[in-house]
Amino acid sequence: MTRAQKKRQEMREAIRNAAIREFAQGGLAGTSTQMIAQSAGITKAQLHYYIASKEALYQEVLGHIVSEWREIFFLGPSSDDPREVITSYIRRKLKHALEHPEISRLFANEIASGVPHMPAHWDQLRASVDEASAVIRAWIDEGRIAPVDPLLFQINIWAVTQHYAEYEAQARVLTGAPEGQPLDATRIINEATQLFLSRCGLTEQGTP
Amino acid sequence: MTRAQKKRQEMREAIRNAAIREFAQGGLAGTSTQMIAQSAGITKAQLHYYIASKEALYQEVLGHIVSEWREIFFLGPSSDDPREVITSYIRRKLKHALEHPEISRLFANEIASGVPHMPAHWDQLRASVDEASAVIRAWIDEGRIAPVDPLLFQINIWAVTQHYAEYEAQARVLTGAPEGQPLDATRIINEATQLFLSRCGLTEQGTP
């Protein structure tokens, strides 16, 4: 009982990870169940024994990612200091993007396709954004940061962090860096942090 | 002669526009020649009469976009004032992203797929980036802007502008805006300009 269930759960997880890898590259339409099965080390028929359909697997992966993100991002307000909260937020998001680029790529792919899927998943993300907007607005009213557009401020952070999930492929071209060389995460995090802290008037540097 | 050639050219253009639309949604693997043909208002066989292969059409579209971007972005240094150059650059890029989101989406899709295609096209973009990096470095050395990472500064601008090509789909969810309502381009451009000018120490606002 317990043994079999555990085996089954491990298989589901292996399938989900394989699906994330493949869907991130080709999107829903561009990924075959054959490829997913092969990436998971099983046969196509075996895959279809565990999933209801390709579409259902895609939905499950999407839901899994969104719920995971809700845990990682923003809430659990570790501190009351805007500088600390923003710095920590950018660090967490960028680290996640750099360490799990497939997840961010899959998400970008889904959005690029015109968001035909993603049913209730969006509501969760929207709740997080609204919550954060309220916090930012409070900071502004208290005069603790410069006045920013709370929504666009978040979206711009999102844009930068999300972007670096694809940085590895793009940077190798734009910088001419060699293949195997890992990314300089510190350099990226520092520049991004500086960027958004400056916007809030929280920079240490003076104007030239 | 002239008449027939013109007709042929118009057809090629119609096909290319249809291809941009479709490839932007599904990527290379996720788009069928059937869909492209239908979007262009012709039959599949007719489409294959005008193109060598789906892959060749994809390449042509990619090359067309890259060369178009080189014209639009950065060079033709309209001014010597960093504030003016950066402001104008962000405005141009954002307007393009908002008015032609399919193009930016297609590009994102290509990058997300791991950049298997795009042969020499990258070299052109890299040349533009290198050129701009030199300009930014000169500004820093002359003390006209705060010290930034020239490459990452550009990539971050790229990230924000590129991101808003997908904003329409995403924003409708994050803001709960109604379907038909157009985007507030001014609001987006202002916040983005403020963001990157602040980073350069070119903001008018004081720290709180």
Next chain:
DNA sequence: GTAATGTCATAGCAATCGGTCAAACTATTT
């Protein structure tokens, strides 16, 4: 032990994929 249950691979389904073909059609040249 046997029976029931859960997991697997082979083979195959209709549908669609990218692409081709020859014949019908239209336009241009002579």
Next chain:
DNA sequence: AAATAGTTTGACCGATTGCTATGACATTAC
């Protein structure tokens, strides 16, 4: 008008798509 070149069409190719039917195999329940 005849001949030539360019364009469009529907039928069709083998390969692959998502998915399933069936039977062998392994595991558990009794």
